[in-house]
Amino acid sequence: MSLSGTRIRYGSLAQASHWLTALLVLVAFLVSQGGPPTRVYAPSNAATLQLHESLGFTVLVLLVIRLAWRFFDRIPESPPMPLWMDVAAKITHWALYALLFAVPATAILGAWFGGHPVTVYGLGALGPFFGAWRLGASLAEIHGTLGDVLMWLAGLHAAAAIFHHVFLHDRVLKQMLPGLPNS
Template sequence: MPAFSSRLRYGAVAQLFHWTTVVLVITAYLLGEGGPQSRVYAPERAFTLSAHETLGVLVLLLTVLRLAWRAMDRTPDNIPMPRLMLIASRAVHGLLYVLLLALPLTAIFGAWFQGHPVTLFGGVLPIGPLTAVDGAFGNSLADVHGTLGNAILWVAGLHAAAALLHHFVMRDRVLMTMLPGRSATDA
């Protein structure tokens, strides 16, 4: 499969970014836990929290690289569909990118403003706090992070449902553009 996207399909690199992000976001979501700081930062939860933070930071790095790659790559041609549906799909993609950036950033700055380091790889790599400590602001950011964490699941769920609707009901190629394939005619 070619690295770059074609008129018919996202390329291998764009697909790898997409599907790796899906796995990381879902796993980070499952490991994310709210509640008071005494619970979030309890020593017996340290490993789970670090796994959550590591996956989330990877999502941030991947998203930055993905957007850089997207700027150099093309995107597949629009598939014929009602104009409003096309606009809605582009809006949802934009919103997903915003969430993929805002979700880790609110968490990282939330933790730092609360006075906690971000601990990567099971605590091997603690980073920060690299900001001043302001508990109230940190708590607000942590709250926003929790809300955005739930929001991305809903938006991504809607996005996935739309992809399946295109495939099984409208019977167009939308889903195929994000699945591996070789030739220009294997629609």
């Protein structure tokens, strides 16, 4: 199995980052906590918040690596399907990439503009680098909403992949699954 993709399969780096991202997003979502800042930043919640922020930050790092690699990688051609389906799939993929950036970015900026630190990988408090602004609370709220949108869109995307496999019998799901031959 090669690092780069072929005409009919994603390469191992694209596959590994895809499935690791899906897992990290799911766990980050499951451990996310809302409520007023007094609850979110309460000392009793610190470990859960650090876990949430570390997982989410890793999603952002993986996104940068994945998109940089995508520039050099070969992306498989779509199997035969109606044009509207192909266009809908591509729009969904780029919407997912946009959300993978916007969700962590609004969280980090929301925390800093709200006058709160960001805590990742046990490195201690990173920031805030300026005083609290009202913008912080709005960004934190947008972050939570976009996190929900990401989960719904990823769910729809996963359902579409399974639909392709079970009902259309094409290679859409198989080309993203590891352990299959390259051609």
